[in-house]
Amino acid sequence: MQFVQGLAGNVRPRAVADVGKNRFRTSTPADVRKAGADLADDVLVALNGKGEALVLNLAGTMDRPFLPRDKPPERAVYETMAKQDSSKFRQAVAEYWLKRYDAGEGFAKGDAWPLGLVRLADNHWICYLAGEPCVEWGPKVREWLGGRNVVVWGYSQEGRAYLPTESLLPEGGYEVEDSNRARGHSPARFAPGIERAVRQSLRRQLAFIEAKAD
DSSP states (O other): OOOOOOSOTTOOOGGGEEGGGTEEOOOOHHHHHHHHHHHHHHHHHHHHSOOOOOOOOOEEEEEOOEEEBOOOOOHHHHHHHHHHOOOHHHHHHHHHHHHHHHHTOOOOOEEEOOEEEEEEETTEEEEEESSEEOTTHHHHHHHHTTTOOEEEEOOOSOOOOEEOOGGGGGGOHHHHTGGGTTOSSOOOOBOTTHHHHHHHHHHHHHHHHHHHTO
């Protein structure tokens, strides 16, 4: 059995879900034990299941679609970080970016993001992405691939950053805004257009794989 990290950029154990208030609460030691027990139970179910024998029909592709980024944060964000943050790491981050603001070097307009597609069998596919994709990418990828049986995971090829979907951009928060503050490439959040880039890349890759079968 092999374990892979799925789309976990913005998920937490269900043990800490406050469903009535539509939020997650602070965890307790009991929650940690509950989450571990739930995971162990799921592993045992998988180990004891019959599984499915696949007739392999292997093929794979990889692409680097360009995912656009928005404007960088105001310089004041790093001024405040340099003066008020007690973390030496974040102070160093602030110093790094303040020099870039002052030098007028500009900022990267986006990322060439690793994205790949693998066919294991006729209706068993893998889609992998770099970085930490949020869970909302799963249904989108399956829709864009025509409803095929696709397992989607992240953390492949490169660490990069969190990858939210466009519907998450207005929410802000850690995955959209704060996680980019300490990146060395660009501190800017993603911009609308990232889903179009991923969709077009996946459809190109799918067309390439299926054309090779003809």
